[in-house]
Amino acid sequence: MRDVAVIGIGMNEKWGELWEKSFRTIFVEAALNAIDDAKIDKIDAMYIGCMSGGLFVGQEHIGSLLADYLGTGPIPATRIESACASGGLAFRQAFIDVASGMSDIVLAGGVEKMLDVDGGATTYALSTAADQEYECFHGITFPGLYAMIANAHMHKYGTTRKQLAQVAVKNHKNGSMNPRNQFPFETDIDSVINSVMIADPLTIMDCSPVTDGAAAVILCPLDLAKEKFKDHPVIQVIGSGHATDSIALHSRKDLTWLSAVELSGKNTYKMADKNPSDIDVCEVHDCFTIAEICATEALGFFEPGKGGMAVQDDVTAIEGKIPINTSGGLKSKGHPVGATGIAQILEITEQLRGDSGKRQVKDAKIGMTQNMGGSGGSSVCHILEVK
């Protein structure tokens, strides 16, 4: 297997309600930014994470459409779907393609145009990531599934309502320094707790938003990166892991434990020959505040049940021992589901390059990403290191 590097990153100037731009336009915009950042003149293959082009914009056959509009020529272009982990999985497939020797310059992208349909249709499209016949049939929603995880976590470990809110407060504080974000503003604990209740105990400020957005990164063999692409520090992908679990929450033995996150994390640490304590900065899948707490426990940063206390004690702040979601996370950045996993790679690459401005984690050398599908039915992790 060849060593692989990330040589280019790009996203839209801003994520959010991009009324004036189409599905294909937001993707091409992000992809061109990545191509310009890498200074490449050709792409050998591309992988696009997109959860539900069919339900959000009535568009399937996305690989070919986007390759055409990006002007790549008739290259192999593959759409990857694993619900909200589609972007992370597209990156992993691009990594495998380069590592295997099949392709040299590969684009990994993600795109979702979620605001062309009304709220009910959005809720329905997202709910297709859960078990249609045995979860959705009974009227459950995604906030509802994570609310049930939150209640189980609070019951088992004593995690508090305030600790959940502190995840949102921290991520919005980080996000206030990231102008690309959909909601780059700060908030406070009372505002989170007192906002509109969606599914007890989660309010709207515990939930990531609905977003139009795209992101793209360029990968190539490490040797080629060192030889030809010297404008940026070389960022190597040193670990990749992917795992699945039952998509029905009720089929899991422990409702507070994300096994797919744990396993994808372990496989990634093993490949990278690193431990949780080696990670300087990490982007996790905070689709809901409780998700960040569970993910940081499953990745081994904290003991089971201690994730809430870690947020309370500022351990996960930018200045903390393990900064989590320096970008602002899904919470502040927005969550165009297929694009999220790629935007996580973008944030970590920027951090390792030292280009994160006010959000910069001091001396960040090793960074990690964790991207999750559904209520934890799939998870993809990566570890990147500056060489």
Next chain:
Amino acid sequence: MGITARNWREYPQRYRMEAAKCNKCGKIFFPPRLVCNECGNREFEQVKLAGEGKLKTFTVIRVAPSNFIDEQPYAVGIVELTDGVSTLMQITDCDPDELSIGMRVKIEFRKVQTEGDAGILMYGYKAVPLRE
């Protein structure tokens, strides 16, 4: 037509809570499966799930999917039945404030939703708190 067949196909589970018990390791699957994910066995015995259990977790849905908007707010939980099988269902005939994790519930046959423009009534199981 699709939704009718799709609902009808699930009648044994939605109406009668029919499950499949692995002949080899005894694990019960709801809904039935073709292969046991514990031991790989493909032979099953049909069993009916227990009619009682306890709440493992729950929430109150305040913002519902479009086909449940008339019902909101309503409680949904994961019930662990006395035979060890856990599954998700609505919790009905209750004030959401009286619900707690560990609470005992019984299973009842109820209307779950009215589907689409044709208004197809879809029935299934719901949990009702057991009051001592």
